[in-house]
Amino acid sequence: MKSINRFVYRSSRQVGLNAVFGRMEFGWKYEIIGLVLFAGLWGLISFFVFTRPQFSQFKGFLPGPTINALVDASQDSRFWLSAFASLRRILVGICIASVIGFPTGIIIGFYPKLRGLSYSPLQFVRMISPLSWMPIALLLFTSFESAIYFLIVMATICPIILNTTIGVLNINPQWIRMALNQGASDTQLIRTIVIPSSLPHMMTSLRLALGVAWIVLVPAEFLGVSSGLGYLINDARDTMEYDKLMAMIIAIGILGFILDRFFQKLQHKVNGSWIE
């Protein structure tokens, strides 16, 4: 019996996207062991690849030099300014994307005709690499900073809209029928049922957007700004200092992890406030 039990989920929260991006916590033991295993894998692979004599110039990819470079960087004010600049770009970008994306997603989810209309354009835009928008961003916006925001918004808005729509579609139809029976108008429906019950999906979409935003950030900081972790990665590539490059990658990983944890807590609060 025990072996079957492993495949029986106790609640719906453990299934699908919600199992990974939901409010489930796996326990700190698993997280730490996972991290240690991952670091070990990095050490092992880089040891076999970058200790070969023909790759002696790439020793920077090994854990040792990377950690040294990270320690050096953490004593440099430029690093902290850059981390702050990148964080600000990510958060502002996601904020703008969610201000546009949440209402759009809810309206699209609520009105079937709009859903039909928006389906093909959304699928179309979703597939375009956000970086192809770069020339447009440069033409439309006066400052490089706002061009970077634009690129992050373009990258994150699709996951936000789509997830919010899915959240709306997942609402228990019984609730809607009940409300309609009692004579609720569309606005009332949206306010009292649709928005609250799609909140969990909205929070999930934010966490997905976070990952996408970091992906765009490094190439976006090719543009004329003078700070940012992506900027420092580009600097390290221009000077072939791969230990610095790896250090910045680790820094982005840590920051991303912290941000995700923050969103997870927020998700916990939001969901807990009304579900169950």
Add this chain to the structure above:
Amino acid sequence: MDTWSRRKFLKTAAATCSGLILPCALPSFAKQTPLKLGYLPITDATPLLVAHGLGYFAQEGLQVERPVMVRSWKILIESFLAGKFNLTHMLFPIPVWMRFKQKMPVKVLAWDHTNGSAITVRGDSGIYKFSDLGGKQVAVPSWYSMHNLILQLGLHTQGLTPVIKPQSAKLSPREVNLFILSPPDMPTALLGKRIDAFIVAEPFNALAQIKFNARIMRFSGDIWKNHPCCVIVANENVIRQNRVMMQKAMNAIVRAQAWCQKNPKETAHLLSRDGEGYLPVPETVLARVFAPLPKTEIVHPQWDVTRIGFQPFPFPSATRFIVEQMKQTRVEGNTDFLASLDAGLATRELVDDTFVRKAMDEMGGIHNFCDCNIETPFSREEIVEIN
């Protein structure tokens, strides 16, 4: 930045509105256009950066913000077209392509620098001259670049055919496969044996020399004596409305060029991250670029060229040579515009040397910048020798 652009917006709006009523109100606003400089993290940007770093722009009475660094030619060109920059450096073939293919209003005002590039190979490779490049893979930074032009010039004279093929395609011993690679990836690709040689601007050759023990096959100035590479480019409309500002900017740049010629060591320090940090590279690498060339590494010691030089006057003979050469150069994309382009006409239409002539006069004349002919200092003979 935000408040500044808001102010600029208000000004532009005000200028436009008042322009509707009083057409003569426009120039008074236009005069205050601030100078916006853009650059790539390569030594090609040196005169612009030094002119800013030593405060020469400010001494001319210009308000200039710190030059803005972007990381690719594409971004530099797009930002220039969007008006984010109004004075930048560009590889000479780029404004030719912009003006005559894309019909964009650009003007070349002066040479930004001379030489400053090299063909680099692995330290242990058997490539010593152009004819050794047959059947090899060579990376260039962009199709419309001096690098592509000079490389193909060299290949043609050796009877080799430049081709643009997938890397897996079979090459005959008389073919040389070219492809685009971004400069930071070139030394890595060279070491990883993905490519056999690359031609690019400094400091990437010096970096490959110092970090990866790479060898310079040929310095570009050792192929074509004191050839132009990057030029100073501005928007024609901006020039027309701000002639005084452009003259002042040119004065500052030419003064910076004279300073760089006399103070190579200080230039390396100023640009490096140990100095003002305009370029992300350490001073040791830049010192190599600005140091005199060892006689053993060059094949034309009698030319007495430097690794990078700063002669500002745009000799028409060189422009004509470049336009003619561009017609022979293989690139990806449509090049029909080149076939009908008359080199002499193109030179007259593209280059505006009035500013740089005046600026050089103020700095003591052209003789301070080059060992040119006394009777006809504003013309020269292009010396190209490939071996």
